[in-house]
Amino acid sequence: MVHSLSASKKQQFVTACSCSEGRRPDADRVWTMIREVWLRHKPLLLLYNIVNSSSIKPAPFYKGVFDTTSLPPVSSILQMRRLQMLQVSHGLLGRNMSTQTVRISEHMELKQTAVDKAIPGKKPLVVLLGWLGATGKSLEKFHPFYTRQNCDILTIRPQAYHFLWPPKASILTRDLLEYLKSNHTNKPIIVHGFSIGCYVYSMLLLHLAQSSQYADVKEQIQGQVFDSVVIGGLKQMTIGVSKSIHPNALVRALIENTLMAYFSVTCNVTVNTFDEAIDIFKNSPVKAPCQFFYSLDDPMCDPDTLKLAMESLEKQGNLVFAKCWPKSGHTLHLKNHPKEYEETLNSFLSTQKLTVGTIMSKL
Known part of the structure; x- marks a missing residue:
């Protein structure tokens, strides 16, 4: 030796x-x-x-x-x-699966897994819509749920201005739809949104409802996962933005009051669009199973309003599943309840046949 x-x-x-x-x-x-x-x-x-x-x-x-x-x-x-x-x-070598990351634009990043020749058809694509202030490291904690099933992951990290000026969010989601239409045709898509990311998804739904040119993308969406949806009114949204900007309670209160004044001045562009986004979320043009994660102590999510939204989706023929905790925190469910979160998500994906081995038969 x-x-x-x-x-x-x-x-x-x-x-x-x-x-x-x-x-x-x-x-x-x-x-x-x-x-x-x-x-x-x-x-x-x-x-x-x-x-x-x-x-x-x-x-x-x-x-x-x-x-x-x-x-x-x-x-x-x-x-x-x-x-x-x-x-x-860079993720090019791994114990179980090779991956590589490609930056698509300022706000979009694609993580590709190696092609598994044993699995026929095209790999599913997961669209991960992050919360405000989400870092790449934070969002990567959710990657193993999908990469171990040989899924590619397209991560979108929205910024505060996408919320403060909805036309910016409209441009972001239109670019996202164009990218999906051009580069991921006939692929099963799973959407996993967090907090304000669910609002961005609602802006995407507005495009799907208003234009038939993205009809194929709409049909590709096979599952929807919503974590810590910001819903219940404008106040919940401003709380979400202030918490992502500053940790101090006094500064956050100042930010919230400033935002409310801003929205009162720009209500034709902002508040009216928010109302449309909430309405389209409740009456989604996408018909696919939904899994919700939320908690009763989340100041940005009103449980009663969320339940009404889930009931509306069920009435339209969507299968809706929910996991609720008495205490957890906003976008902290995986951190505070890792085992339950993983079991619930895996159960949703497998029960609805959204795992890579069976999802191909849906298209």
Whole structure:
């Protein structure tokens, strides 16, 4: 074994591992790196991959000891390790499934999983509509529910101005529909919205209701998941925006009062559009099963108003499921109740045949 070589052998090993430029790197650094590769990263497999990718001959083994005269230069191994770490950081390598992330626009990002040839048809696409202030790291906590089922994930992170000026949200959702129409035809789509993201989805529903050019996209939507819907009135919406902007209660109160004054001045563009969005949410043109997650202590979600919305969706023929907690918090259900959240979501997807193995038959 390498780590059992004598001091003289170790010196020979370091000398043999000189860089291609003729310079010898720091011996302790080289030895530490090679020891790590040997003990933790399966050097035989690593060297085999190097051979396949760059035609470097691997070092043969004699009685369990390296023949140091034919080792690849240290610079090659370091380059391989750096490349491997870069790929892992970008999601190109993984224990179970390879992924890659592509930025579509300022607000849209696509995470693609490797194609599984054992599963026929096209992979489902999950449209993840985040809450205000949601970071990529926060939203990535929801990715495993879908990536392990070989789904691609399109993440949309709305900003405050999409709420404050609805025409901006209208442009965002129109661009989203155009992208789906052009790049994801005939794919099953699952929508998973959070908080203000559900409002953005309502703006998308307005486009679907007003234009037939996106009829195919409407038919592709096979499931809808709504987490912490902001509903109950304009006050709930302003609370949501203020909490995403500042943590201090006094500052939030000032923001809320300012927003209410702003909405009173711009009501023809803002408030009227919000009313249309709430109405289209209750009378959605999309006919697909719905799963709601909410809590009774959420200041941005009025339970009674939400129940009326769910009843309206049921009357239109949609299957509606709900998971409610007495205490949880806004968009904190996965954090506060991880096991119940996962079980409920997985049950919804499997019961409604929205998992990748069976969703293909719906199209």
